[in-house]
Amino acid sequence: MATPVLQVALDLLELDRAVEIADEAVRGGADWIEAGTPLIKSEGMQAVRTLRERFPGHEIVADMKVADTGAVEVEMAAKSGAGIVCILGDADDTVIAEAVRSARKYGVRIMADLINVGDPVSRSRELAALGVDYINAHVGIDQQMLGKSSLDLLRRLAGEVGVPVAVAGGLDAATASEAVAAGASVVIVGGNIIKAADVAGAARRVREAIDRPEIRPREEESQDAAIRRLFEAVSAPNVTDAMHRKGAMSGVFSLCGRVKAVGRAVTVRTVAGDWAKPVEAIDVAGPGDLLVISNDGRTDVAPWGELATHSAKNRGIAGVVIDGAVRDVDDIREMKFPVFATATVPNAGDPKGLGEINTEIACCGQEVRPGDWIVADESGVVVVPRERAYEVARRAMEVKKTEERIREEIRRGKTLSEISELLKWEKRR
Numbered sequence: 001m002a003t004p005v006l007q008v009a010l011d012l013l014e015l016d017r018a019v020e021i022a023d024e025a026v027r028g029g030a031d032w033i034e035a036g037t038p039l040i041k042s043e044g045m046q047a048v049r050t051l052r053e054r055f056p057g058h059e060i061v062a063d064m065k066v067a068d069t070g071a072v073e074v075e076m077a078a079k080s081g082a083g084i085v086c087i088l089g090d091a092d093d094t095v096i097a098e099a100v101r102s103a104r105k106y107g108v109r110i111m112a113d114l115i116n117v118g119d120p121v122s123r124s125r126e127l128a129a130l131g132v133d134y135i136n137a138h139v140g141i142d143q144q145m146l147g148k149s150s151l152d153l154l155r156r157l158a159g160e161v162g163v164p165v166a167v168a169g170g171l172d173a174a175t176a177s178e179a180v181a182a183g184a185s186v187v188i189v190g191g192n193i194i195k196a197a198d199v200a201g202a203a204r205r206v207r208e209a210i211d212r213p214e215i216r217p218r219e220e221e222s223q224d225a226a227i228r229r230l231f232e233a234v235s236a237p238n239v240t241d242a243m244h245r246k247g248a249m250s251g252v253f254s255l256c257g258r259v260k261a262v263g264r265a266v267t268v269r270t271v272a273g274d275w276a277k278p279v280e281a282i283d284v285a286g287p288g289d290l291l292v293i294s295n296d297g298r299t300d301v302a303p304w305g306e307l308a309t310h311s312a313k314n315r316g317i318a319g320v321v322i323d324g325a326v327r328d329v330d331d332i333r334e335m336k337f338p339v340f341a342t343a344t345v346p347n348a349g350d351p352k353g354l355g356e357i358n359t360e361i362a363c364c365g366q367e368v369r370p371g372d373w374i375v376a377d378e379s380g381v382v383v384v385p386r387e388r389a390y391e392v393a394r395r396a397m398e399v400k401k402t403e404e405r406i407r408e409e410i411r412r413g414k415t416l417s418e419i420s421e422l423l424k425w426e427k428r429r
């Protein structure tokens with residue numbers, strides 16, 4: 001079997017950055033350079049032309065994701081310098097056939113992308129019969145965020161398809177190695193190379209892994225454990241970015257400064273500083289849960305203080321968020337326990353037992369339901385609806401990774417405005 005190919009997917013919006021990142025990826029061992037779909041949509045065929053000129057010794061792949069007018073789009077990419085053109089495997093057979101005819105005419109190859117194909121094995125056979133040169137077992141970026149795996153798709157195709165198989169979708173060094181062991185001839189890696197601060201290093205790690213294919217025992221991780229691991233590794237701003245600026249509570253601050261809290265909400269509604277339900281909720285919550293308390297927005301009386309904090313800490317509770325005031329600030333600060341509140345005040349209410357535990361509440365401008373995920377740090381508190389928690393945690397991690405490369409480019413001397421091409425991307429009215 002020929003040495004498997006490492007294809008770096010330049011899923012970027014700016015051509016200059018794409019060229020710089022491609023250069024580093026090539027130094028790390030990338031063989032083929034893909035003008036990613038976002039790059040082509042942003043810069044047009046100029047992206048393919050520029051990559052062709054700048055990397056004369058490397059195959060240029062145009063990820064056109066052709067869905068119609070197969071011949072015309074393949075011709076455009078071929079004339080711009082692509083050697084391989086990606087089309088959608090789900091496109092109509094007439095589109096595929098036209099793309100293949102055009103590819104033969106212009107001396108390029110066709111890669112058919114299985115993104116969203118219902119029956120990948122039989123469609124792959126049909127695509128091979130129609131003349132495509134490569135099948136790409138691809139799970140798209142949005143689908144990855146829901147936990148779909150490109151390796152699982154690749155394994156379904158093993159031994160079933162008569163043309164070389166590529167694989168793409170969230171791959172890193174470990175999964176690249178497994179992909180080769182599962183029969184991939186082309187390993188396509190985007191984010192895990194192009195978002196790294198050290199692109200050459202990231203590409204090198206993938207290259208070395210491809211050269212050492214191995215199947216690893218599956219590490220079983222529950223979805224809850226994965227959500228917690230991801231949320232603990234990102235910041236509250238990463239999470240609200242991932243939610244398109246939704247979910248942030250307003251007016252709440254961290255009492256102990258630089259602390260972080262992640263957990264599922266146990267909600268409490270109390271009235272006029274009555275501290276019975278907040279304190280009873282400590283016993284209802286399990287280790288790792290987070291108490292979210294609404295005191296009806298009142299800040300003249302505190303339903304939470306040092307003794308409650310001590311008790312919550314002993315029970316392994318991850319933190320407390322209060323739409324209202326806390327007291328005993330100095331003692332709580334000494335404990336360094338994550339408490340987030342809207343105010344501080346010395347006086348407490350009485351334990352009358354008014355209110356409810358684990359019902360839907362409003363807290364600092366956000367609706368919180370029992371079991372929703374809370375991510376809180378010095379920037380503030382974000383609520384993530386429980387049914388979207390896994391997806392949001394994955395997306396928040398992508399936000400964090402994207403920032404790593406941007407931070408590195410700022411360190412090298414570019415301004416943030418230059419990197420983001422702010423003027424070009426200002427919203428036209």
Ligand SMILES: O=C([C@H](O)CO)[C@H](O)[C@H](O)COP(=O)(O)O
Pocket residue numbers: 009010011036037038063139140141168169170171188189190191192
């Ligand atoms: O094809 C891709 C995607 O649809 C965006 O255009 C990516 O290039 C492909 O998924 C590889 O990127 P990663 O998933 O980030 O490795």
